[in-house]
Amino acid sequence: MYKSIPFPQSGRRHPLAAVMALLLGLVMAAAAPASANERYAALVVDAKTGETLFARNADDLRFPASLTKMMTLYILFEEMEAGRMGVNTPLQVSANAAAQAPSKLGIPAGRTIRVDDAIKALAVKSANDIAVVIAENIEGSVDAFARRMTRTARAIGMDRTTFRNPHGLPNPQQTTTARDMATLGRALQDRFPRYFAYFGTRTFSYGKATYRNTNRLLGTVEGVEGIKTGYTRASGFNLVTSVQRGNRKIVAVVMGGQTGASRNAHMKELIATYLPGANPGKRTAPLLVADTSHISGAPLPRVRPGYTPAATLASAEIGRPAGEEAVGDAPVAIAAMASAAKPAARPAPEGADPIAARILAAQEVAQLAYAPAHERADDPIARLAELAQAKSHQPPRARQAVVAAPAEAAPASRSGWQIQIGAVPSREGADALLSKASSAAGDVVARLEPFTIAVDAGGTTLYRARFAGFDGKDDARKACTQLKRKSFDCLAVPN
Known part of the structure; x- marks a missing residue:
């Protein structure tokens, strides 16, 4: 499929014939993925x-x-x-x-x-x-x-x-x-x-x-x-x-x-x-956490998942011998940490879309999941998630949760639908993401207004990278579809 088998030879050949056979084999190798396997x-x-x-x-x-x-x-x-x-x-x-x-x-x-x-x-x-x-x-x-x-x-x-x-x-x-x-x-x-x-x-x-x-x-x-x-x-x-x-x-x-x-x-x-x-730095792409509650009735995740290598999870979660019970004191410890870490709730802005707010909260409280461990050492929410992952085998409904603060209302000049292409830990990173999108997809976002907005996600400041100026929901979603084709993650949200 990917590399051609050497051109077959049988019996004795003239040296020139051997060279021609080798050249033909190389040509076949170059064309193999396109011509030999249309399923690739x-x-x-x-x-x-x-x-x-x-x-x-x-x-x-x-x-x-x-x-x-x-x-x-x-x-x-x-x-x-x-x-x-x-x-x-x-x-x-x-x-x-x-x-x-x-x-x-x-x-x-x-x-x-x-x-x-x-x-x-x-x-x-x-x-x-x-x-x-x-x-x-x-x-x-x-x-x-x-x-x-x-x-x-x-x-x-x-x-x-x-x-x-x-x-x-x-x-x-x-x-x-x-x-x-x-x-x-x-x-x-x-x-x-x-x-x-x-x-x-x-x-x-x-x-x-x-x-x-x-x-x-x-x-x-x-x-x-x-x-x-x-x-x-x-x-x-x-x-x-x-x-x-x-x-x-x-x-x-x-x-x-x-x-x-x-x-x-x-x-x-x-x-x-x-x-x-691949990028060795912090994650900049929005998490792929879609709101499917209208399909499944399952709530969006509310606790930020601390990043843990799969091998660790496998041994802690699914590598237990059959019938072995979870650590008995884990729910107590989790509840105590949740009580200490939970931020004060803020009311959602008037007119805010609750589903969009849930999607954004789910994305943004998870942004540090890919951060190096030393950058999360003093984060009580990350510690909470890691403890829950490592020691608890209870159904998620039995756990306490930490919820990110709702989105702030955007200025009146940016009313209507917007698109968000990321929420990152620095304003510079958000600006860079907007600049990259403008360069790579200028025809899609040329008439739009790029801007960043700072939000508090469970004690962590994140900066949303957004474009405003859409005629409506369909216009925003169409732009997102085009951006995804250019390898940008995108979410259409109402203001």
């Missing part, structure tokens, strides 16, 4: 800035195969965050689920499986039967669950993705793009930092069997945290990978590999080539 697509995104570092066919429609299960788990995590399910909740296995094609666990109809095991069955084994179990237990049917998957995809910003089932088995109408899969990979980390560690689980034991993660880069390539593999004949070999080394972090996608080995080799090349050039 790839993308590398800097997770801290949202900048596209590499793209090939990134917006062309492809079949997701088992990458689909990333969205299935996204919705299950929403149910867990809302408190409607916990790790020990039993899920009923129907005859329909039991009849799914492999890969599968093979649990007979009428039995149950715990949510914790169901998550691992998808993240590690990629079990199709358990994907249907999750879908039916949450929405009652595969069709209803698939509709929720598609609505959730749109809310996240996956504009070109349509789901028809929860596992990725062949369906000509179930399509996506490499860019949308990268968006989903980032959104899983931003929205569910506690649960994302499941994707880094290397082995999963169920019954008498032990399964190894289908992502062979785990444990073999430094910094790989997950996420998911996928394969059907129509899709080829797919892989979404999250990688962090030191202060650099990327999310990379390869779709349409001809073999698992060639896909993995290409992913290793992308990591080696583009990770060293």
Whole structure:
């Protein structure tokens, strides 16, 4: 797929013929990705800035195969965050689920499986039967669950993705793009930092069997945290990978590999080539935390997630022996810290949009998640989140929460809809982000007014980078769509 096999030779050849054969082989190698494999697509995104570092066919429609299960788990995590399910909740296995094609666990109809095991069955084994179990237990049917998957995809910003089932088995109408899969990979980390560690689980034991993660880069390539593999004949070999080394972090996608080995080799090349050039500084891209409460009923996260490496989370959260209980005094300690750290509440400005305020609060209280540990050492909210992640296994509804202050009202001259492309720890950083957007997308923002606004997010001052001057909601959302195509994160908000 990515590197041509040397041009075949048989018998003796004239030296000139050998040279010509070598040259032809090189030509074939250069053309291989475009001509030999029309399914190929790839993308590398800097997770801290949202900048596209590499793209090939990134917006062309492809079949997701088992990458689909990333969205299935996204919705299950929403149910867990809302408190409607916990790790020990039993899920009923129907005859329909039991009849799914492999890969599968093979649990007979009428039995149950715990949510914790169901998550691992998808993240590690990629079990199709358990994907249907999750879908039916949450929405009652595969069709209803698939509709929720598609609505959730749109809310996240996956504009070109349509789901028809929860596992990725062949369906000509179930399509996506490499860019949308990268968006989903980032959104899983931003929205569910506690649960994302499941994707880094290397082995999963169920019954008498032990399964190894289908992502062979785990444990073999430094910094790989997950996420998911996928394969059907129509899709080829797919892989979404999250990688962090030191202060650099990327999310990379390869779709349409001809073999698992060639896909993995290409992913290793992308990591080696583009990770060293990723931004080592603080995160500037807005978190991909979309408000899907109207779809799922699950609240947006209210506690800023302190950044913890996946390996640490895996051992603390999901590496416990089956049946082992969480540390008993963790909720008490968490409640005490929340009481000490919670800032005084401020009323929302008159006329403010409550949903937009919730989205912004969720984004901004999480901005320091990517900050180095020494910069968060004296932050009580970060300590609270880290303690909750490391020691608590209670459903999120049992925890206390720290809420960021609502957005300040913008000046009257900026009334109407605005777009926000980031919230960063310094005014200089916000100005730089606006300048970068103006240079890269001048035709989109040329007539708009760039400005920054300081906000207090749980005791931390952040600076919003915004553009004002839209005719209405549709105009603002259209601008966001155009900016996203130029690799900027964007959120349309009313003033």
